[in-house]
Amino acid sequence: MEREIPTTPRRIMACEDVNVYYGDFRAVTSVDLTFGKNEITALIGPSGCGKSTLLRSLNRMNDMVLGARVEGSVTFHDQEIYAKEVDPIEVRRRIGMVFQKPNPFPKSIYDNIAYGPKVTGMKVSSMDDLVEEALTRAALWGEVKDKLKQSAYGLSGGQQQRLCIARTIAVNPEVILMDEPCSALDPIATSRIEDLMVELREDYSIIIVTHNMQQAARVADRTAFFTALADEGTGDRTGVLVEYDKTATIFGSPADQRTEDYISGRFG
Numbered sequence: 001m002e003r004e005i006p007t008t009p010r011r012i013m014a015c016e017d018v019n020v021y022y023g024d025f026r027a028v029t030s031v032d033l034t035f036g037k038n039e040i041t042a043l044i045g046p047s048g049c050g051k052s053t054l055l056r057s058l059n060r061m062n063d064m065v066l067g068a069r070v071e072g073s074v075t076f077h078d079q080e081i082y083a084k085e086v087d088p089i090e091v092r093r094r095i096g097m098v099f100q101k102p103n104p105f106p107k108s109i110y111d112n113i114a115y116g117p118k119v120t121g122m123k124v125s126s127m128d129d130l131v132e133e134a135l136t137r138a139a140l141w142g143e144v145k146d147k148l149k150q151s152a153y154g155l156s157g158g159q160q161q162r163l164c165i166a167r168t169i170a171v172n173p174e175v176i177l178m179d180e181p182c183s184a185l186d187p188i189a190t191s192r193i194e195d196l197m198v199e200l201r202e203d204y205s206i207i208i209v210t211h212n213m214q215q216a217a218r219v220a221d222r223t224a225f226f227t228a229l230a231d232e233g234t235g236d237r238t239g240v241l242v243e244y245d246k247t248a249t250i251f252g253s254p255a256d257q258r259t260e261d262y263i264s265g266r267f268g
C-alpha cells in the first residue's frame with residue numbers, strides 16, 4: 001500500500017535563506033527547505049552542487065570544517081541551531097550523522113555503542129539493555145550478539161555501517177543525517193540499509209544525500225534536487241535548490257526542466 005504523505009511536511013527542521021561559504025567561496029546559495037517529521041528526505045543533484053555542505057550545516061558539523069561559515073536560519077523544532085546559547089554538541093546528539101565510509105571506533109562492538117551515552121553523560125539504567133536495543137533497532141543484534149566484545153573492525157562493511165547507525169541511535173537522536181551511507185557498500189548491504197531506513201522512519205526523521213537516484217526513488221518520501229549555477233557576482237559555481245517535492249512528483253512529473261534532464265540522465 002502506498003504511504004500517505006502530507007502535502008506539506010510536518011516540520012521538524014527547516015532552512016531559510018541558507019548560504020554556506022568556505023572562505024570567500026559560496027558553496028550553497030539561498031536554500032529554503034522544510035524537513036518532515038518521520039519522513040525520509042533525499043538531497044540529490046550533480047557532483048559539487050553542495051549537498052554534503054548543506055547536510056553538514058544541519059547539525060553544525062561545518063563548525064569543524066576550516067573556513068566554513070553558515071548564514072541564514074537553520075531551525076530544529078523552530079529553534080535556531082546557530083544561536084549563541086546553543087551547545088553544538090547537544091545539536092549533534094539530537095541530530096546525528098552517518099558518513100559515507102563506515103567509521104567505527106577502534107573498539108569492541110559493545111564499546112562502539114556504549115561510548116556516546118558515556119561521554120554525553122546520559123543517565124542509563126542498564127548499558128547492556130541500551131546496547132541491545134540500539135543494535136536491534138539497527139538490525140544488527142542477531143548477527144553480533146555472541147561477539148559483542150570483539151573488535152568492530154572484524155565486521156563486514158555493511159555490518160560496520162549498521163553499527164555506525166546503531167551508534168548514532170544510542171544517544172537518542174530525533175533526526176539522522178546520512179551522507180551517501182551506501183556508496184561504499186555492495187548491493188545486498190545497500191538493500192539492507194535501505195530497508196533499515198524505512199524501518200527507522202517510524203521513530204526518526206532521516207535526511208540522506210545520495211548519488212543513487214534509484215535509491216532516492218525507493219526510500220525517500222520527499223526529494224530536493226540541487227544544481228550548480230554560476231554565481232552572478234563572482235562567476236564561481238554555487239549550489240542552488242531547483243525543486244523540492246514529493247519523490248513521486250520529482251521522478252514522475254517534475255516542474256523544472258533541469259530536474260527532468262537530470263533524472264532522465266541527460267546531464268549530471
Ligand SMILES: Nc1ncnc2c1ncn2[C@@H]1O[C@H](COP(=O)(O)OP(=O)(O)OP(=O)(O)O)[C@@H](O)[C@H]1O
Pocket residue numbers: 022027045046047048049050051052053054065066211239
Ligand atoms: N572543506 C572544503 N573547503 C573548501 N571547499 C569545499 C570544501 N568542501 C566542499 N567544498 C566545495 O564546495 C562545493 C560543494 O561541495 P559538496 O561536497 O558539498 O558538494 P556535493 O554536491 O556533496 O558533491 P559530491 O556529490 O561530489 O559529494 C564544491 O565546489 C567543493 O569543492
